[in-house]
Amino acid sequence: MRIGIVGLGLIGGSLAIDLRRQGHYLLGVSRRPETCQQAVSQGMVDQAEPEMALMQSAEVIFLCTPLGALENAVDQLLPHLSPSTILTDVGSVKAPVVAQLAPRWPNFVGGHPMAGKAESGLEAAEAGLFVNRAYVLTPTETTPPAALKTVAGLAESLQSQLYYCDPVAHDRAVAWISHLPVMLSASLIAACLAEPEPAVAELAENLASSGFRDTSRVGGGNPELGVMMARYNQTALLQSLLAYRKQLDDMIQTIQQQDWSGLEQKLAQTQQGRTRFKICQ
Amino acid sequence: MRIGIVGLGLIGGSLAIDLRRQGHYLLGVSRRPETCQQAVSQGMVDQAEPEMALMQSAEVIFLCTPLGALENAVDQLLPHLSPSTILTDVGSVKAPVVAQLAPRWPNFVGGHPMAGKAESGLEAAEAGLFVNRAYVLTPTETTPPAALKTVAGLAESLQSQLYYCDPVAHDRAVAWISHLPVMLSASLIAACLAEPEPAVAELAENLASSGFRDTSRVGGGNPELGVMMARYNQTALLQSLLAYRKQLDDMIQTIQQQDWSGLEQKLAQTQQGRTRFKICQ
Incomplete structure (x- = not known):
């Protein structure tokens, strides 16, 4: 051919x-x-x-x-x-x-x-x-x-x-597993960089280990690629971002209320639920 | 000895x-x-x-x-x-x-x-x-x-x-680089699991690759350990979570406003800023 x-x-x-x-x-x-x-x-x-x-x-x-x-x-x-x-x-x-x-x-x-x-x-x-x-x-x-x-x-x-x-289902799926992770990972880096106390910032830079490295990896990637994701998949990405913020707010509230059994239940669900993703099995 | x-x-x-x-x-x-x-x-x-x-x-x-x-x-x-x-x-x-x-x-x-x-x-x-x-x-x-x-x-x-x-600086630093990543990573998994359309959820589970795997890793860890972090480092973790949510809101707003040059600038800063962390060098 x-x-x-x-x-x-x-x-x-x-x-x-x-x-x-x-x-x-x-x-x-x-x-x-x-x-x-x-x-x-x-x-x-x-x-x-x-x-x-x-x-x-x-x-x-x-x-x-x-x-x-x-x-x-x-x-x-x-x-x-x-x-x-x-x-x-x-x-x-x-x-x-x-x-x-x-x-x-x-x-x-x-x-x-x-x-x-x-x-x-x-x-x-x-x-x-x-x-x-x-x-x-x-x-x-x-x-x-x-x-x-x-x-x-x-x-x-x-x-x-x-x-x-169908094209829309594709875009919603990749928003979840590819585009949303970039934005939340970048927000993690941005939040750490905004730490006002130099001694704490320096300590964080020295002490960060594999957990931070992995969670921040895609947020430290090519900026143009990130912009393309947001620009061409804006609708699905915003849906995912807003749903994610809701989960984050739930998490914050659970910790504010010191609801430790609720937090443990939540984390047990994410530990279990993560294994549904083929790449994580 | x-x-x-x-x-x-x-x-x-x-x-x-x-x-x-x-x-x-x-x-x-x-x-x-x-x-x-x-x-x-x-x-x-x-x-x-x-x-x-x-x-x-x-x-x-x-x-x-x-x-x-x-x-x-x-x-x-x-x-x-x-x-x-x-x-x-x-x-x-x-x-x-x-x-x-x-x-x-x-x-x-x-x-x-x-x-x-x-x-x-x-x-x-x-x-x-x-x-x-x-x-x-x-x-x-x-x-x-x-x-x-x-x-x-x-x-x-x-x-x-x-x-x-000093003990407080330690706790603030580990909140940034260890405890916050667990909570935002768990929130990512929770948000994906809450996708209402089964076809999109299944597609996401099949298509997820290394980006999702790495960003979700610490959120899929031991629930008891996550509860310990929140319980004993509640103050510093909540400070980090609230500062993180602010960054996330900025990110959402930037995308809603289609401010693509602003987004590129933000992502260029996180790409550059991530290299300040020793483990990411």
């Missing part, structure tokens, strides 16, 4: 590596000519160019730009395509992307391969990035079954675990 | 192992006769018994019971001691412990070796648990310098990093 990748970063590059090894013919587009050169010379793609015209022979195209660059990329891409071309994206938010793309390109399938790394860019791309990781597809009533089947087949060929859901 | 350990659990057992290997004579007390037997047969201590009378020949005694059992243990212990005996504890909260013990036993030094593990009990005890970990001592105006020097020497012999501060 002739497969196009628009955006040669961590996800686009990693997709290219695995798909080309399977024998597909890979076409890459990146704005930067050096990135195109690098992708070709490292054998990630067969051809790469900054011009979208390269995509006209692709049968399936993965849109792998950052969310903020997606609309612009699509504007430039669509004039070059024949109607049979299947488009799919890899964005971490689905409802706004699907709402924007599906009307403009009926042969579109929303997707989200959930494989992150701290590093980004083509240099961070690697073989097997998607093995045993979730790959969510978000078809709607208007998604052509043949396009869905093709994209699902490619995702399966990466040895990903496929999930199907 | 003849060293006593009251409470043969993770911390007490690990202290015994390291101190005995240095050539000290170790005396252990545990309420359960089987634990005493186990500690002796595994060579952790030279002698162990359920009776506090065993402690009468100890020169330094480490109080290693859970915080909730400390007062009772001290009541039973004090009648057996000569005034030269040095008492020190290992509790994770210092102000209430120091306030309670210092008036009753002048030769007392508050301490907190910060070496935790998910497992507890004597079975979890291990050699070298305190190597390169913080060991905080919280002397006050009334702490005898000789007693402080003796306990500091023993802590140093474990290859711990010694810190000195």
Whole structure:
């Protein structure tokens, strides 16, 4: 199959590596000519160019730009395509992307391969990035079954675990498990940094151990990524944040009232409930 | 030196192992006769018994019971001691412990070796648990310098990093970096578990990855330990929780107002600020 990748970063590059090894013919587009050169010379793609015209022979195209660059990329891409071309994206938010793309390109399938790394860019791309990781597809009533089947087949060929859901359910789920943790973890760091007494602040900086390190990790991540989450998943994230604040207020009240058996019950529930999450088992 | 350990659990057992290997004579007390037997047969201590009378020949005694059992243990212990005996504890909260013990036993030094593990009990005890970990001592105006020097020497012999501060500063610092993270992490789990739509909840359970796993880890820990933190460090923990809620409210407002440059600035500050914490460097 002739497969196009628009955006040669961590996800686009990693997709290219695995798909080309399977024998597909890979076409890459990146704005930067050096990135195109690098992708070709490292054998990630067969051809790469900054011009979208390269995509006209692709049968399936993965849109792998950052969310903020997606609309612009699509504007430039669509004039070059024949109607049979299947488009799919890899964005971490689905409802706004699907709402924007599906009307403009009926042969579109929303997707989200959930494989992150701290590093980004083509240099961070690697073989097997998607093995045993979730790959969510978000078809709607208007998604052509043949396009869905093709994209699902490619995702399966990466040895990903496929999930199907509607775009809004996806966004609410990732708000809970990905976007909300970033915001509450960042708020933890911000609160610690606001400690008014220098001696206490310094002691905290020295004494923090694995509990603080783990709880603060995602709050200390890439700021642009955090802004993208909030910007494109604002509704679901705010729902989660407000529900979270309610739980936090309950917790504060329980401690203020010295209701220790209530607190123990709460913590026993979270200890038990956490094991429902596959990654925590 | 003849060293006593009251409470043969993770911390007490690990202290015994390291101190005995240095050539000290170790005396252990545990309420359960089987634990005493186990500690002796595994060579952790030279002698162990359920009776506090065993402690009468100890020169330094480490109080290693859970915080909730400390007062009772001290009541039973004090009648057996000569005034030269040095008492020190290992509790994770210092102000209430120091306030309670210092008036009753002048030769007392508050301490907190910060070496935790998910497992507890004597079975979890291990050699070298305190190597390169913080060991905080919280002397006050009334702490005898000789007693402080003796306990500091023993802590140093474990290859711990010694810190000195007053009991209240300790409690405020650990509220930030240890107790607050537990409560906000537990609130995250509680909020996710309260998702009303089963399809979204199930998806979240399946899609959660390392970000959720790390942010929720300490909130899924031992409920009794969480209650102890709140119970004995209530004042400092509530201060931290309220300051945290303020940061969270700021974050929510920033997102509600779609102030994306403000959010990016906030997240850049937390990304940068996190590196001030030694463990995150």
